[in-house]
Amino acid sequence: MAYQVEIKPAKVSFQAEERESLLHATLRAGLNVDHGCTNGSCGHCKARLLKGKLSQIRYHDFILSEAEKQAGDILMCCHSARSDLQLETSLATDGSDIPRQEITTRVRRIDHIDDKTLRLYLRTPRSNTLRFMAGQHAVLKLDNGTQRELPIASCPCDGLNLEFHLHRESSDPFTDKIFDHAKKSMPIDVSAPCNGITLVENDHSPILFIAWGTGFAPIQSILENCLSLEFRQQMVFHWIVHEQEIHYADGYCRSVDDAMDNFHYHPIQTETAAEAIKKIIAWHGDFSEWRSYIIAPPAIVDNVVEALCAKGLPEEKIKSDPIVA
Numbered sequence: 611m612a613y614q615v616e617i618k619p620a621k622v623s624f625q626a627e628e629r630e631s632l633l634h635a636t637l638r639a640g641l642n643v644d645h646g647c648t649n650g651s652c653g654h655c656k657a658r659l660l661k662g663k664l665s666q667i668r669y670h671d672f673i674l675s676e677a678e679k680q681a682g683d684i685l686m687c688c689h690s691a692r693s694d695l696q697l698e699t700s701l702a703t704d705g706s707d708i709p710r711q712e713i714t715t716r717v718r719r720i721d722h723i724d725d726k727t728l729r730l731y732l733r734t735p736r737s738n739t740l741r742f743m744a745g746q747h748a749v750l751k752l753d754n755g756t757q758r759e760l761p762i763a764s765c766p767c768d769g770l771n772l773e774f775h776l777h778r779e780s781s782d783p784f785t786d787k788i789f790d791h792a793k794k795s796m797p798i799d800v801s802a803p804c805n806g807i808t809l810v811e812n813d814h815s816p817i818l819f820i821a822w823g824t825g826f827a828p829i830q831s832i833l834e835n836c837l838s839l840e841f842r843q844q845m846v847f848h849w850i851v852h853e854q855e856i857h858y859a860d861g862y863c864r865s866v867d868d869a870m871d872n873f874h875y876h877p878i879q880t881e882t883a884a885e886a887i888k889k890i891i892a893w894h895g896d897f898s899e900w901r902s903y904i905i906a907p908p909a910i911v912d913n914v915v916e917a918l919c920a921k922g923l924p925e926e927k928i929k930s931d932p933i934v935a
């Protein structure tokens with residue numbers, strides 16, 4: 611059985627299953643609520659019950675004061691809904707709402723896509739998951755002292771399992787170590803979240819996503835967040851790669867395209883940014899009602915922004931993240 615949960619003061623609602631923790635249901639709905647341990651130790655997920663009935667599904671070590679209990683405070687990771695509910699808690703709407711966290715993770719898996727691209731999967735300790743917003747970055751530090759800032763590719767709804775996409779560059783000790791020596795369980799220190807771009811949630815404009823190469827990583831995270839938030843507007847994704855490269859998540863993009871009437875995937879293979887921009891412009895027409903998120907190398911971002919603005923897209927509705935792709 612599912613119940614309706616309303617979060618105040620944001621006035622957003624979602625469904626929570628009877629035995630599902632309120633924290634899990636909130637994150638699954640794409641909402642960014644404070645949390646940390648997910649097991650009742652840290653107290654970060656404290657919220658105030660305004661209306662409705664709860665079940666306690668987990669014992670918690672974190673101690674609420676008598677005054678907090680009297681006021682109706684509960685831990686969202688330790689309770690589920692037993693009726694429709696109203697809860698009071700704050701939600702992050704901007705990257706700056708979330709403090710930077712330092713977590714030692716372990717390599718869970720590495721998928722080599724080709725000799726220049728891989729997917730790196732990290733796992734945080736169960737008691738210390740990462741809170742971030744879709745589109746934000748993390749700094750990964752290796753035990754050889756090298757580090758790299760990368761966009762997080764996974765959904766903020768799962769702070770335990772983190773995903774990154776890495777493009778190999780010549781003579782870079784960080785990528786050399788990951789490509790040639792990283793193994794399952796290797797420790798990697800993560801400092802996050804930082805930089806990047808975040809989704810504008812309260813805007814219903816159609817969305818134009820544009821990514822170059824591994825610039826797909828933050829688009830994947832943002833897209834997952836859009837799906838959790840049940841965005842209904844039209845979303846078009848143009849993914850550009852070089853002629854000799856592949857769209858390494860082609861199957862994922864096509865499956866979202868098949869499943870969602872409002873999502874359209876448009877892969878492009880070309881050697882020149884000018885040709886890619888020409889194809890993107892030709893695919894549309896008038897951009898005046900759109901919002902755009904662009905992840906591309908710095909030299910390309912400016913050209914894309916200029917071309918979109920010339921076709922009517924207001925510059926203030928463009929978010930761009932210049933990254934090495």
Ligand code: FES
Pocket residue numbers: 644645646647648649650651652653654655656672685686687688
């Ligand atoms: S007590 Fe830590 S997330 Fe709930």
